[in-house]
Amino acid sequence: MTTATATRGRILRAAERLLGRDPDCALAQVAAAAGVARRTVYGHFGGRDGLVRGLVEEAAEAVRHALSGPGAPVPGDDPATALARFVRTLWPVGDRYGTLIALARRRGLDPDPVHAVLGPARDTVTAIVARGQRTGTFHTVVPAGVLGAALEAHLLTLLTCARAGTWEGDGRGAAVTALVAAGVEAGRAERIVGRGAEEGVGPCGGGDGADLTGGGGMRGVGR
Numbered sequence: 001m002t003t004a005t006a007t008r009g010r011i012l013r014a015a016e017r018l019l020g021r022d023p024d025c026a027l028a029q030v031a032a033a034a035g036v037a038r039r040t041v042y043g044h045f046g047g048r049d050g051l052v053r054g055l056v057e058e059a060a061e062a063v064r065h066a067l068s069g070p071g072a073p074v075p076g077d078d079p080a081t082a083l084a085r086f087v088r089t090l091w092p093v094g095d096r097y098g099t100l101i102a103l104a105r106r107r108g109l110d111p112d113p114v115h116a117v118l119g120p121a122r123d124t125v126t127a128i129v130a131r132g133q134r135t136g137t138f139h140t141v142v143p144a145g146v147l148g149a150a151l152e153a154h155l156l157t158l159l160t161c162a163r164a165g166t167w168e169g170d171g172r173g174a175a176v177t178a179l180v181a182a183g184v185e186a187g188r189a190e191r192i193v194g195r196g197a198e199e200g201v202g203p204c205g206g207g208d209g210a211d212l213t214g215g216g217g218m219r220g221v222g223r
Helices: 003-021 027-034 038-045 048-067 079-106 113-134 144-164 171-182 186-198
Strands: none
Touching (some): 003 027, 003 079, 048 113, 079 113, 079 144, 079 171, 113 144, 171 186
């Protein structure tokens, strides 16, 4: 690793910590936390928007890596199991980067940072939902794309509530609620998620679990 790469990494880690707590944190504070001069932050990122873009790129890579990791859905999963795995695998990514993605959206960055991060996840969950609707596992009140979008909004709300302390659930609880929202009976949803936990499938917590920093492509799940 070059010195420039290491410095960039320190700046990103400092920004992740500070901007996650206070989106209006000054760049001088980020620089101080990273142990560099403010001009070094500008040299690497050009300003606040560039720094936020750098974090968005990391979040997008974390999503891709999670979807190719050992806890991710696999083609042999039934739709309900695939959706549970999907939620539990991505929960730590949302917990880590959710506030920063909201900041990127608030700043009106182009291209849309939410699409950049969640695009692969949206494709995956829509495919899972469509298969679940075809097999009668999930309800068909709305099309697969609409139900997938509703699940996304539902999970983002749970993440917000978890960070605010108004909901004490984790990835396992989020997976149960996602299955129920998709049309799975509550008791069965709990059994599906519990079975996955017993098998050690996917992280259940809000930030502990698989390494989310590596690379990797998506698996063709649910198609």
